[in-house]
Amino acid sequence: MSLLWPEPPRIVVLTGAGILRGPGFTTFPGPQGEWAGVSLQEVATPEAFARDPARVQAFYNARRRQLLDPAVEPNPVHEAVAMLDVMRPGEVLLATRNIDDLHERAGSRTVIHLQGELLKARCLVCTRTVEWRGDLRGPEHCPICGNAGHLRPGVVWIGEQPLGIAPVYRALASCKLFVAIGTPAATEPAAGFVVEARRAGARTVEFNAEPAYGNSPFAEHIHGLVTETVPAYVAQLIAAGADPLS
Structure with missing residues (x-):
């Protein structure tokens, strides 16, 4: 593009x-700084990802599946x-x-x-962004550099530019x-x-x-x-x- x-x-x-x-689609963020009932400080910061990557990935996996629901237009x-x-x-x-x-x-x-974009992932090794429509669970390989286990949601978190x-x-x-x-x-x-x-x-x-x-x-x-x-x-x-x- x-x-x-x-x-x-x-x-x-x-x-x-x-x-x-x-x-079918929950706005981001809510009036109290939450999304789908979860505080953004718990899932939308680099610190949250470093502390509990599985929880953060699960949260964005659910949002990604929600976005891809045929009812969302x-x-x-x-x-x-x-x-x-x-x-x-x-x-x-x-x-x-x-x-x-x-x-x-x-x-x-x-x-x-x-x-950023929910339907993209960013590699923490090569820093490249790729299209991603499935779940991220941890062991996935970056399609560009081949490294495994270093993909994060392709969105901008609190504190990032x-x-x-x-x-x-x-x-x-x-x-x-x-x-x-x-x-x-x-x-x-x-x-x-x-x-x-x-x-x-x-x-x-x-x-x-x-x-x-x-x-x-x-x-x-x-x-x-x-x-x-x-x-x-x-x-x-x-x-x-x-x-x-x-």
Whole structure:
């Protein structure tokens, strides 16, 4: 997957766990810093993996199987963002905090996974990342370097650096529109992204189910079910004609 565009993207979209409202899939993380009833400090840190790798692998194995359940499908937000990508080719950069592959299933062609991907594994020896759809139980060999017993989930844990931040900031520096969907406006990375977008003179729009406490750094706020508000907004962008951002 290339992260190079012939021209700088004019639209930057950031999505978070707030778009994952549907049957069969638990959002990450929950309101109290938990996922599927388990504290993230117990399963989503390098220290937790070093302390009890079997428990961490079992937790992510269950999440991986959950994601691959046929009942889990893209929702109208995923589909709307993919349609925007199709209708404005080369103009959209999509970054997500979610570790699922639902944006790709919906048809988005280039997705920056800031928190890594559940359907990938990373080798602690060669540091390469590989596609991985089965369980990780410990003795598996790395398909690249051949070492056994050193594969971990391909996600970003607490205390680790997000992935793909640099190309997002490059796009924000010259974009015309920054949209954040289902992610807290006042916390990172949305808070930093919106500052960069406003510095570039871009329109900034946030979509969340409810207003956040305190002042939002975004200029425009659209509240309600994102599965309804986002498709309507994208339809307006597409219907506006050749250059709705001018």
